[in-house]
Amino acid sequence: xxxxxxxxxxxxxxxxxxxxxxxxxxxxxxxxxxxxxxxxxxxxxxxxxxxxxxxxxxxxxxxxxxxxxxxxxxxxxxxxxxxxxxxxxxxxxxxxxxxxxxxxxxxxxxxxxxxxxxxxxxxxxxxxxxxxxxxxxxxxxxxxxxxxxxxxxxxxxxxxxxxxxxxxxxxxxxxxxxxxxxxxxxxxxxxxxxxxxxxxxxxxxxxxxxxxxxxxxxxxxxxxxxxxxxxxxxxxxxxxxxxxxxxxxxxxxxxxxxxxxxxxxxxxxxxxxxxxxxxxxxxxxxxxxxxxxxxxxxxxxxxxxxxxxxxxxxxxxxxxxxxxxxxxxxxxxxxxxxxxxxxxxxxxxxxxxxxxxxxxxxxxxxxx
Numbered sequence: 001x002x003x004x005x006x007x008x009x010x011x012x013x014x015x016x017x018x019x020x021x022x023x024x025x026x027x028x029x030x031x032x033x034x035x036x037x038x039x040x041x042x043x044x045x046x047x048x049x050x051x052x053x054x055x056x057x058x059x060x061x062x063x064x065x066x067x068x069x070x071x072x073x074x075x076x077x078x079x080x081x082x083x084x085x086x087x088x089x090x091x092x093x094x095x096x097x098x099x100x101x102x103x104x105x106x107x108x109x110x111x112x113x114x115x116x117x118x119x120x121x122x123x124x125x126x127x128x129x130x131x132x133x134x135x136x137x138x139x140x141x142x143x144x145x146x147x148x149x150x151x152x153x154x155x156x157x158x159x160x161x162x163x164x165x166x167x168x169x170x171x172x173x174x175x176x177x178x179x180x181x182x183x184x185x186x187x188x189x190x191x192x193x194x195x196x197x198x199x200x201x202x203x204x205x206x207x208x209x210x211x212x213x214x215x216x217x218x219x220x221x222x223x224x225x226x227x228x229x230x231x232x233x234x235x236x237x238x239x240x241x242x243x244x245x246x247x248x249x250x251x252x253x254x255x256x257x258x259x260x261x262x263x264x265x266x267x268x269x270x271x272x273x274x275x276x277x278x279x280x281x282x283x284x285x286x287x288x289x290x291x292x293x294x295x296x297x298x299x300x301x302x303x304x305x306x307x308x309x310x311x312x313x314x315x316x317x318x319x320x321x322x323x324x325x326x327x328x329x330x331x332x333x334x335x336x337x338x339x340x341x342x343x344x345x346x347x348x349x350x351x352x353x354x355x356x357x358x359x360x361x362x363x364x365x366x367x368x
Contacts, residue, residue: 003096004055005103008048009041013060017049020060024087030358031085035218040084040353041065052100052107054088062088064100067352070204071110072193073337077204080110084353086120101127111333112203114352124331132342134327135349138298138306139289139314142280143249147287147314150247151323154314159307178271181226184210184235192231195260198294202346205258210237213350214255219357222255223279225272232260236272240283244358245320252280252288255350257297266300273304287314291328291349293342319358328354 009017014034021031030036041049054062064086071080081104088097101124104111114135116124121131139159141147147156181188186207193199203209214222220239227234237256243249254276259265280288289309290301298308312325330347332339349355 002056003061005099006053006055007103007107008043008046009051009053009060009063011042011047011049013053014049016060017051017063020063020089021085021087024089030356036356039216039218040067040356051085052103054092054096054100056092060089061092062096062100064097064104065353066104066108066111069112070206070209071112071202072199072204073110073201074340075194075200078110079108080112081108082203082352083111083113098123098127105333105335109335111331112347112352113331114329114347114349114354116329116331121329121331124333127333129331129333130339131332132293132330134310135291135293135330135347136295136298137289137291137309137316137328138301139287139309140301140304140306141287142277143284143286146249150249151314155311156313158311159309159313161305161307162302178227178268180272180275181228182224184224184226188226188228189233189235190231191233191258191260195232195262196258197261198297199258199346201340201344202293203351205256205346225275227268227272229260232262234259234265234268234272236269236276238276238279238288240279240285241318243318243321245322247321249286250283251318252276252285253349253355254288254290255348255355257290257292257300259297259300266303269300270304273301289314293330293345293347295343297346 014037017037018032018034021029037049041051043050050066050068052064052066053060065084066081067084068079068081071078086097086100125131141159144156189207189210199205214237222237222239225236235256235258236254238252238254241251241253243251259269276288292298315321315323316326316328328349
């Protein structure tokens with residue numbers, strides 16, 4: 001076997017890449033669309049694709065996609081990657097996948113990923129990767145009657161908030177004094193990350209990240225709720241999603257909650273979540289959810305009517321709805337240094353490729 005590994009797949013292989021994904025994932029997979037491959041993997045400096053690739057006689061037989069990312073790790077910022085699409089042709093599954101991952105480990109000191117299946121978990125665990133089996137999820141139900149009708153066998157009573165929603169009070173600030181902005185740009189979002197204890201470990205959420213992730217995406221429209229506060233801004237990012245399959249209803253997927261370590265944080269976050277509630281009522285939303293490794297943020301949400309969905313009461317996959325329980329796992333490879341505890345990291349479902357759309361979302365022109 002004359003096998004060749006390349007760190008980037010040359011741009012002229014795009015048609016071959018699409019065909020490889022079709023053969024291994026099906027015709028309707030969203031990553032068969034060139035616009036999605038360009039969005040996730042294309043290196044704009046050379047038009048190649050950020051995919052470690054195994055070629056045999058110029059034929060693609062294995063791929064490991066990666067998204068280079070600035071990673072905040074303690075008090076420093078370093079280069080790391082989020083993995084996406086680790087796939088080997090069924091006729092070549094005798095070590096090629098491991099070669100691809102080993103090469104990525106040589107290139108980067110921090111590797112992160114989400115959604116690994118059991119086989120991949122067993123392989124990379126032996127290669128030094130660590131796993132959190134389930135990212136914590138908080139949910140808030142807006143229409144319990146509708147959910148009971150859609151999911152009559154689900155134990156929705158487990159998702160009752162632990163107490164009546166509380167509104168923290170601060171003498172120095174009132175809810176009616178908080179002015180929120182529904183857009184973000186380079187001038188109004190310039191955080192000094194030293195003030196953000198929840199973001200000491202994880203992808204650097206600067207404006208360039210927000211622009212690429214939420215403003216330039218070929219699918220989905222994201223909503224912003226920003227409290228401008230010089231070098232300590234607060235930011236909530238979410239999107240409205242309409243389900244498909246057995247039932248059709250609106251839900252909200254929260255993808256970012258970025259708040260500084262500040263005594264005003266509870267009341268300002270509360271105002272932002274009240275904005276979210278208003279949006280939910282306006283759009284007839286059934287429930288909202290948020291996946292994040294940082295448990296302290298979930299405690300903040302529980303003050304405002306959210307509950308922890310530890311038993312998969314509500315489906316995770318909504319386009320189409322898949323009722324089968326599914327943990328949202330996350331993995332970490334760290335070449336050097338001490339690994340922090342999982343709840344010190346800020347990782348959400350929007351990291352990596354787990355928040356990507358279905359093919360129908362893209363075909364509809366990016367409408368949620």
